[in-house]
Amino acid sequence: MVDRDGRDDLAVIHFSGHAALVDGQLFLLPYDTDARDSIGIKRTGIEVGDLKGELIGLAERGRVLVLLDACHAGGATLDQPELNVDARLLRRELAMGNVTVLTSSSSTEKSREAPEWRNGAFTEVVLEALGRAADADRNGLVSMQELTGYIATRVPQLTEGRQNAGVEMRFTHTVFAAGL
Numbered sequence: 001m002v003d004r005d006g007r008d009d010l011a012v013i014h015f016s017g018h019a020a021l022v023d024g025q026l027f028l029l030p031y032d033t034d035a036r037d038s039i040g041i042k043r044t045g046i047e048v049g050d051l052k053g054e055l056i057g058l059a060e061r062g063r064v065l066v067l068l069d070a071c072h073a074g075g076a077t078l079d080q081p082e083l084n085v086d087a088r089l090l091r092r093e094l095a096m097g098n099v100t101v102l103t104s105s106s107s108t109e110k111s112r113e114a115p116e117w118r119n120g121a122f123t124e125v126v127l128e129a130l131g132r133a134a135d136a137d138r139n140g141l142v143s144m145q146e147l148t149g150y151i152a153t154r155v156p157q158l159t160e161g162r163q164n165a166g167v168e169m170r171f172t173h174t175v176f177a178a179g180l
Contacts, residue, residue, distance in 0.1 A: 005055040009062030010175060013055070019090060020045065026093055028070055048093050050159035053120040059098040063171050066094055069111060069122040087166045096129040100144065102126075102151060121163055125154045136180035141152045142176045144169055166173055 012027040018029040022038045025047035034040030057062045067088055087103040095101045104122030117124040128134075134142045134150035146168045155165045 008173070011058045011062060012067065013064065014067040014069075014123075016120060016124070019070040021089070025049070026089060028068075028095050043088065048090065052094055055094060056096070059096065059158045061173070062098070064099040066101045067122075067126055068094075068097060068101065069120045069126075091166055092170040095170055096170060100170045101168045102148065103166040104155075104163070106164045109163050112163050117158075121155055121158045122151070122165060125151050125165075126155065130165075130176060132178045140178050141174045142178050143174050144172045147175050152172065164174060 015028055015030075017031060018033075018035070020027045020029055020041055022034070022041050022045075025042075026048035027033075027041050028048065028051065029035055029045050031042065032044070034044045054118045055064055055066065066104070068087075070090070087105050087109075091101045091103055102122075104120055112121045113119070114121070119127070129142065129147055129150045133154075136146050148165075148169060151165045152167065155163055
C-alpha cells in the first residue's frame, strides 16, 4: 500500500561546519559565514530557531533526520573569543515529535577531523553507516537503532575515545536501505 499522506517519508538534513552561541541565540556557521564578529554571524549564519521552523514544516509531512557535524568546533570572533556550543543545546533545540537529531560530539567535545577521512569523524562514520556497515542484522535495511548504535560505537573508535556522538531519537522506523 502506498502512503499518500507522506507520513513514512524521510527528509535528511546534514550540516557540517561550526556552531556558535551569540547573544543567547544558537547559530550554525556555514563555510561562507562572516565570523569576524557577532554582527557578521547574525547576518550570515543560520539561526537555529529559523532552522527549527523549517524542520517543523517538514515534520508535519513525515520524519526528519538531522545530522550535525558542528559541535564545539573551535569558532572564534574578534569580539567574542569562544563561540563553542554544547551539543546538548543543539539537540534539545531541534529535536521534537518527528525530528531525530544526531550531533557529532557530546557535551563540549571537539569534533575531530583528519586528512585521511576527508571529512569530520562523524561524517566519515555516517558515510560508513549508509553503506552496509550499520546493517547489524543483515536484512538490507538500516533502522534508527542500528544507525545510532553504529555511530555511537564507531565515532569513539575512530577518534580513540576523544569524541562521542550525541543522539536525541524521536522515531525508530527503518531509515535507509543498506548500501545505497
